[in-house]
Amino acid sequence: MTTGKYERKAHDSLSGSFSVAIRGLFRVIVSERNMKIHLVMAGAAVLLGILFAINPSEWLAVIILTGIVLAAECINAATEQLVDMVSPEFNEMAGRVKDMAAGAVLVTAVAAVAGGLIIYLPYLLAWLRSAL
Numbered sequence: 001m002t003t004g005k006y007e008r009k010a011h012d013s014l015s016g017s018f019s020v021a022i023r024g025l026f027r028v029i030v031s032e033r034n035m036k037i038h039l040v041m042a043g044a045a046v047l048l049g050i051l052f053a054i055n056p057s058e059w060l061a062v063i064i065l066t067g068i069v070l071a072a073e074c075i076n077a078a079t080e081q082l083v084d085m086v087s088p089e090f091n092e093m094a095g096r097v098k099d100m101a102a103g104a105v106l107v108t109a110v111a112a113v114a115g116g117l118i119i120y121l122p123y124l125l126a127w128l129r130s131a132l
Contacts, residue, residue: 045120
């Protein structure tokens with residue numbers, strides 16, 4: 001079954017659904033500068049977690065916060081592309097929608113930074129004290 005020009009057959013199987021989702025994720029990674037920045041920050045969070053041997057609860061928080069930021073960036077990218085497709089010319093309302101989606105990413109990123117500070121700051125301070 002097709003809906004418009006987008007072929008839905010890829011979604012007919014579980015492997016097809018994963019394939020479509022992975023393709024979408026790679027499109028966001030390749031095309032969105034901010035996603036690359038979020039991935040670098042996620043990598044830094046993982047490296048710090050390994051370096052400081054954070055506990056399972058802290059890992060859970062890092063994984064959840066990272067996942068939320070990356071998901072928000074994917075949704076933001078999709079929203080921006082959809083708005084551009086529906087409203088290719090300048091439209092104030094379309095701009096507002098894009099700004100709101102970007103704002104959602106900002107909220108998640110600020111929350112992730114705050115969570116990261118709560119988790120990593122005590123480890124960093126302890127490391128600095130031991131180094132001095």
